[in-house]
Amino acid sequence: MISCILWFMTRKCHFSSRHCVCAAVVAAVALSFSGKTGAEETGAGTACALVRQECELLCNHQYTPGSAAHAGCLVRCDTDAAACKTAPWLERQMERLRQFYDGFTGGEGETLRPAPKHPVPPNGDSEERERGAPEKTTRPHPLPI
Numbered sequence: 001m002i003s004c005i006l007w008f009m010t011r012k013c014h015f016s017s018r019h020c021v022c023a024a025v026v027a028a029v030a031l032s033f034s035g036k037t038g039a040e041e042t043g044a045g046t047a048c049a050l051v052r053q054e055c056e057l058l059c060n061h062q063y064t065p066g067s068a069a070h071a072g073c074l075v076r077c078d079t080d081a082a083a084c085k086t087a088p089w090l091e092r093q094m095e096r097l098r099q100f101y102d103g104f105t106g107g108e109g110e111t112l113r114p115a116p117k118h119p120v121p122p123n124g125d126s127e128e129r130e131r132g133a134p135e136k137t138t139r140p141h142p143l144p145i
Contacts, residue, residue: 048084052077
């Protein structure tokens with residue numbers, strides 16, 4: 001994200017200084033909302049950039065530049081780089097979700113008591129109780145016959 005913003009800033013600065021100020025404000029707001037420090041961003045970004053660079057070199061070696069296969073290979077490199085950058089975020093979200101569910105189950109390893117399979121009727125024979133069959137009652141017919 002930082003490299004993208006820096007690229008944006010360098011491209012827009014030659015028009016006016018107002019664009020630079022706007023881009024700097026946008027960058028500051030985006031970083032504050034993301035909750036990441038610059039060190040986190042560059043650490044994950046550097047590793048992912050190296051993976052992407054290696055993939056691009058492999059694409060350039062395997063396919064002729066400008067061909068459809070080369071373009072497809074570069075798209076795969078971009079996809080892998082995006083997945084590399086989002087993997088730590090997904091892991092953090094999964095950990096937060098696990099902690100959320102642990103709050104309902106009472107912590108790690110402890111689970112909720114399972115519900116009974118069939119309700120046991122208060123009256124009826126023992127076989128019906130074991131099967132969980134409904135209680136037999138005689139009800140008057142709703143309409144006189």
